[in-house]
Amino acid sequence: MAEITYLEAIREGLHEEMERDATVVLLGEDIGEYGGAFKVTQGLHARFGEDRVIETPISEIAIVGVAAGMSHMGMRPVCEMQFIDFMSNAYSILTNYVATSRYRTAGLPVPLVVRGPSGGGVRGGPFHSQNAEAGYLHTPGLKIVTPATVYDAKGLIKAAIRDDDPVLYLEHKYLYRRLKDELPTDREVLTPLGKARLAQAGTDVSIVTYSAMVYKALEAAAILEREDGLSVEVLDLRSLQPLDDEAILTTTKKTNRVLVAHEDTRTGGVGAEIVARINELAFEWLDAPIRRVCAHDVPLPFAPTLEDFVLPQTADLVSACRWLAAY
């Protein structure tokens, strides 16, 4: 079986679920014949028709609202946000309606998925580079996943569609075509929600991270091993809601020095939640303060030099790990 890209893995996942379950439908802007702005849904309209690959007007509220209604009626919609930045248009319906539906209605589920390209590093500016997770982490009732590998891109979209709760599937646009891998053909590719993945084992410092940042963390780990003789462990969270507390604690207790890193901005980011939990659950295992490496708290600039400055880079991870190791 040949290598496929991260983007193709998402497409494969959608395709397989649509074959497997006739209630799975797609909604989004330009996802039909055009195949979507990034071509994620290319070919699906031809295969499944316009009843299951539904093109919508430019209205994220409508996309999510209609999907919520469809899910009440027994369908499993997958909404595409052309850029995840636009999901905030549907913030009210997601947080007030979708997230609370099970609770308010004594059990009526909303098994929908909202997916879209997140993240920066592509010179897209502030409206095409956001990481949306923090705003929704705070709302009880929404699950959030952030695949970092080709395997998890497919495994998590399938798992998200099968999950009976609303799931935000935040794929990273930088990884779309840059990441390639060969996936197993002898078994179904499925990744459980709520479980982290050990990207690399180590003993001196832990980097707890997710999405595209995993690769910068692995780069940093290689540099630190080579230059400082440090053994760095990298934990790919994969799921942000629910967080894999057990994995986070295991790595904390193992190395006693933790760096939490994400591409999203610092204040109120998911990293802050992780730091708080480690403090609550593993204070007595800390041999250094928990550090964070995140984007600066500013809107993302257009200028490439400024974008690179604002976003966290491998060098930032390296120096933070060095600080931790020397503490």
Place this chain on the structure above:
Amino acid sequence: MARIDVVMPQMGESIAEGTLSRWLKAVGDQVKRDEPMFEISTDKVDAEIPAPSAGVLAEILVQEGETVEVQTVVARLETDTAAAATSPATSPPTSAPSQSALAPSQPPDLAEPPPVPQPQATAPAPTDHPEVASGPTSAEGVSPPPVQATYTEADRRVGAEETFEERLTRKSTPLVRRMVAEHDLRLGDIPGTGLAGRVTKKDVLDYLELGVPRTAAAAPASPEAHTPPSRVSGPLVDPWPGDRVEPWSRIRKLTADHMVMSRRVSAHVNSVIEVDYSRVASLRAAKKSEYGERGVNLTFLAFIAKAVADALPRHAVLNAAVSGESTIYRREVNLGVAVALDWGLIVPVIRHADGLSLLGMARAINDLAERARGKRLSPDEVQKGTFTITNPGVFGTFVGLPILNQPQSAILAVGAIEKRPSVVQGPDGVDALAIRTKGMLALSFDHRIVDGADADRFLAELRVMLQEFPESAT
């Protein structure tokens, strides 16, 4: 007689007034507690308002159709029971109120209106459960006055008593504190190599593995130097067929690191002096059996150690340490005596050596050496040395030029003591060749703080003390 006020309630946060639309009771009517008394009409909602207590409607102050601000008294109830009051709206569910003795026929009741709960005027106490609001949450929705909470000068001083480095050194981190507690250690005993010289997890593990701590603590890093001590490495070496490769033991590794570090840190200089031990030898011979009866082996080393301990207080810079750009002159004289073990080198310390007699010194040396060889030293006993004596002469070495035992500023090596030919002046002033018991004393010192003259003066005094050792001191 007890009259309670009945007020226009606040039906919502943004509602400021209400209209009394209809009285359901007339003056003189009995009302039961919670029985509807009047109807109101507000912007958002119309409602029946219940009586806050049982009693008789005594006065009506607001007529039907009148619009008044919330909290305005609209009527008064006469209650004749005087039961204890509780505050129903803000406190957790209370037990049944006590029954009044005056009106046994009436059901047990509240006599007084629920007091309007006042918020605390000071900042909430640390014991407050964080989820419980500190302000009132009554049905009447009284808005609390603003809570004043400011930090006083006294508050600010509490946190500023020690610097970050001091705190880090004193308390280290949660993990280290836990490990120290679990193993029943004392943080102060463990040498630290972390930031600001704090004890790290690795330092604790090293300490535990050795049984005794390393022979020397690494010099505390300055606050700016956040990097761990770098290890200079030599060329890569391959074993040849037939070679035996032995990975270093912990003690070997620590010794190796210390030796290299010491040479790199200090400006090593050596001064050597020859001492005539003939007098000491005869004193020793005379007193050996007497000491032996007291269980003490009297050695040359004991005499030398005694002379050193007595002389050091007069040569303070040789009983000192370098700290950054300062010299620390130690008040204590704690003599380290190097002991060669089968598996490495260790330096047990004789604390307060300046207070010991020759007997005490000999006894201490015997005891420490024996326990060092038997691995029965306590962590205390290899700590806090201020000067070290080493004795390569016991193996026959003529002169030793040792490496400083950091962070001390000097170390004395005792060369072999043996009979040697020597020029002496006879009583007639004529030089003659004699056989004398002699040996070399070699001092290595840190020329950053010890100048040549300091070293030479010390050695000169040692020589005089040994060559003229008083019998009374034996």
